[in-house]
Amino acid sequence: MNVFLVGPMGAGKSTIGRLLSHELNYTFIDSDRVIEERSGANIPWIFDVEGEQGFRDREATVIDELTQLSNCVLATGGGVVMRPENRSNLQSRGLVVYLQTSIEQQLERTAKDRNRPLLQTDNPEAVLRKLLDQRDPLYKSCADIIIRTDRRHPRAVIQEILRQLKQQRPLNA
Numbered sequence: 001m002n003v004f005l006v007g008p009m010g011a012g013k014s015t016i017g018r019l020l021s022h023e024l025n026y027t028f029i030d031s032d033r034v035i036e037e038r039s040g041a042n043i044p045w046i047f048d049v050e051g052e053q054g055f056r057d058r059e060a061t062v063i064d065e066l067t068q069l070s071n072c073v074l075a076t077g078g079g080v081v082m083r084p085e086n087r088s089n090l091q092s093r094g095l096v097v098y099l100q101t102s103i104e105q106q107l108e109r110t111a112k113d114r115n116r117p118l119l120q121t122d123n124p125e126a127v128l129r130k131l132l133d134q135r136d137p138l139y140k141s142c143a144d145i146i147i148r149t150d151r152r153h154p155r156a157v158i159q160e161i162l163r164q165l166k167q168q169r170p171l172n173a
Contacts, residue, residue: 002026002072002094003165006139008132009078010109011099012149012157017075019158027072031080034062044120052079060086067093078131081138091142095168097161098143103128105150144168 003020005013014030021028035058036042046055060083066074067089074094080086090096101109106128121127140146145164149157 002067002070002074003161004067004074004076004090004094004096005099006076006081006090006096006143007078007099007149008101008106008128008135008139010106011078011101012109012154013075013099015154016099016149016157016161017073019154020161021073023158023162024071024073027069028075029066029069029072030075031059031062031066032075032077034066035059035077038062056083059083064089079135081135081142087138087142095144095165096142097164098139098146099157100139100146100148102150103132 003024003026005017005020007013017030018028020026032043035046035055039046039058041049043055046058050058056079059077059080063076063080063086066072076086076090080090103125107125110124145161145168147157147160147164
């Protein structure tokens with residue numbers, strides 16, 4: 001079984017993913033880090049040179065490959081759900097957990113992060129609201145489990161995920 005974490009930037013996918021993988025004794029993978037390693041460049045550079053379309057092409061290739069692995073917790077990028085093939089691969093190859101968070105929490109968690117090209121603007125809150133309007137229905141459409149992360153300690157979020165995963169499917173199946 002695989003567990004795929006989706007949600008907006010700043011929802012805690014990487015932090016929760018690392019801790020969850022340890023609890024499950026699974027491999028942790030962050031799709032954005034894999035893209036950076038393979039391209040030899042960071043995500044802002046890819047956006048600058050190839051545009052969002054170029055990045056999304058790279059992302060689709062990586063998601064297709066990573067979702068075919070076994071016993072992994074995969075933290076995905078916030079925009080992964082924009083492509084139907086990504087949603088299909090995530091849904092058909094593991095359990096999808098949507099980490100839901102508020103715009104306020106996103107702003108707090110991403111305020112100093114310069115590695116988020118979509119937020120390099122005068123009004124990051126407006127960008128986050130627009131992205132959430134577009135993506136929230138897509139996150140919900142492919143999620144097996146939805147969990148709010150606002151103002152919650154990562155350990156509490158992980159315990160809730162583990163409880164719900166056991167209800168969805170025995171973890172040793």
